[in-house]
Amino acid sequence: GNxxxxxxxxxxxxxEAFLTINCTYTATGYxxxxxxxxxxxxxxxxxxxxxxxxxxxxxxxxxxTYRKETTSFHxxxxxxxxxxxxxxxxxxxxxxxxxxxxxxxxxTLSVSS
Amino acid sequence: GAVVSxxxxxxxxxxxxxxxxECRSLDFQATTMFWYRQFPKQSLMLMATSNxxxxxxxxxxxxxxxxxxxxxxxxxxxxxxxxxxxEDSSFYICSARAPVSGGEKLFFGSGTQLSxx
Numbered sequence: 001g002n003x004x005x006x007x008x009x010x011x012x013x014x015x016e017a018f019l020t021i022n023c024t025y026t027a028t029g030y031x032x033x034x035x036x037x038x039x040x041x042x043x044x045x046x047x048x049x050x051x052x053x054x055x056x057x058x059x060x061x062x063x064x065t066y067r068k069e070t071t072s073f074h075x076x077x078x079x080x081x082x083x084x085x086x087x088x089x090x091x092x093x094x095x096x097x098x099x100x101x102x103x104x105x106x107x108t109l110s111v112s113s
Numbered sequence: 114g115a116v117v118s119x120x121x122x123x124x125x126x127x128x129x130x131x132x133x134x135e136c137r138s139l140d141f142q143a144t145t146m147f148w149y150r151q152f153p154k155q156s157l158m159l160m161a162t163s164n165x166x167x168x169x170x171x172x173x174x175x176x177x178x179x180x181x182x183x184x185x186x187x188x189x190x191x192x193x194x195x196x197x198x199x200e201d202s203s204f205y206i207c208s209a210r211a212p213v214s215g216g217e218k219l220f221f222g223s224g225t226q227l228s229x230x
């Protein structure tokens with residue numbers, strides 16, 4: 001079946017450190033891949049997405065590349081800020097009408113100054 | 114941008130009581146809403162898909178008589194946990210599908226933490 005596996009947290013970094021949160025997926029066909037972020041007390045927000053192999057999604061300094069050969073969509077940021085502290089969810093969509101997203105467990109990121 | 118309001122954010126109830134969670138799309142009409150549940154350190158698990166004016170579609174293993182979903186209008190879906198028990202304690206999140214230029218987009222509520230004593 002379809003599933004998403006992302007690295008266990010929490011991830012604790014100092015400001016300006018490099019961030020990687022690993023995400024791998026299992027899916028039939030050609031899913032779209034997403035990273036969502038949830039800041040404290042808020043709903044999930046779409047951070048970035050990629051819809052086909054080798055696409056790179058980017059937003060707010062975060063990037064992730066759709067790697068079909070390794071079935072991965074790792075999230076990276078070159079220099080994190082305290083305001084990036086949140087829970088990050090990797091997700092996939094089977095690209096079928098009416099289907100919901102399939103999520104990973106979420107990774108908590110804490111950035112200290 | 115589109116906003117989904119979910120209420121309450123936190124609820125504590127006694128075992129055997131029922132709890133209603135509301136999910137509202139504030140500035141768009143959502144023909145489809147999704148309800149998820151998350152246990153600690155687990156994935157967000159889809160419980161059901163709610164379509165306005167019709168019965169919800171439940172995922173395998175989710176009891177439809179226990180988790181009542183009503184989507185009576187294009188801006189409101191409710192999830193009622195009936196006769197709640199401690200094992201129903203979880204984090205519940207709704208999402209709504211909104212039409213945007215070029216396609217669709219999903220917006221999420223901030224979640225409801227349910228604790229059943």
